[in-house]
Amino acid sequence: EVQLVESGGGLVQPGGSLRLSCAASGFTFSSYWMHWVRQAPGKGLVWVSRINSDGSSTSYADSVKGRFTISRDNAKNTLYLQMNSLRAEDTAVYYCARGGRIAAAALDYWGQGTLVTVSS
C-alpha cells in the first residue's frame, strides 16, 4: 500500500524557516517524481514544487522561488521541503504527492498534509 506521511509543520514567525518531510512507503520511491502542493485555509489547491526521481531536476512556483528548496533522499525514501523567509501568505496545509515515472504525470497518491502557520 502506498503511503505518504508528512511531518514538520507548525507555527513559525514571519521571516523564519521550517523543513517539511514526507516519508514514503509501499512503492519504489527512487523511480517517481514527487511534488509539494499547498492549500491555504478555505482556499484552493496550489502547486508548489516538483523534483525528479534522482533529485537532479527541480521546479518551483513563482511565489516560492528563491525561498523554498525541494530535495529528496532516496536511501531514506524521504522527500523534503526547506522553507525560508516565510511569509503570512505561506500559511497552508502542505501536501506531498506522488507524480509518475515521467515528468508529465498526474498526482495519484497524496499524504494527509501538514499545517504550516506563519504568524507573530
Added chain:
Amino acid sequence: DIQMTQSPSSLSASVGDRVTITCRASQGISNYLAWYQQKPGKVPKLLIYAASTLQSGVPSRFSGSGSGTDFTLTISSLQPEDVATYYCQKYNSAPPYTFGQGTKVEIK
C-alpha cells in the same frame, strides 16, 4: 504561464442529476489534464487523468473529455457522496502544474 479556469465556481443539483464542470486552459495542453475530488476535510483524490482515463476504483458515473484547451468532467447521476470540490490540473511537463480554482458541488 498557462492559466486554468473552471466554471462554474459552485453548483447545486439534485440527486440523480447530470452534472458538468468545465475547465479551460489558456494554451493548448493536449490531453495532459487531471481531475481531483476533495471532500470536506479530506485529502484530494485523483479521479481522472489524461483527460478521460478513469483512475482505478473511481465509479463509472464519473467521466472526462476534451483535448487542447477545453475539458469537461461529467457526473452522470449525482450521488450524495459526490458532495465535494473538484479541481482540474494541467500536468504537461512544463511547470507550473497549475490547478483550476475549484468547483464546489452541493446537493439541492
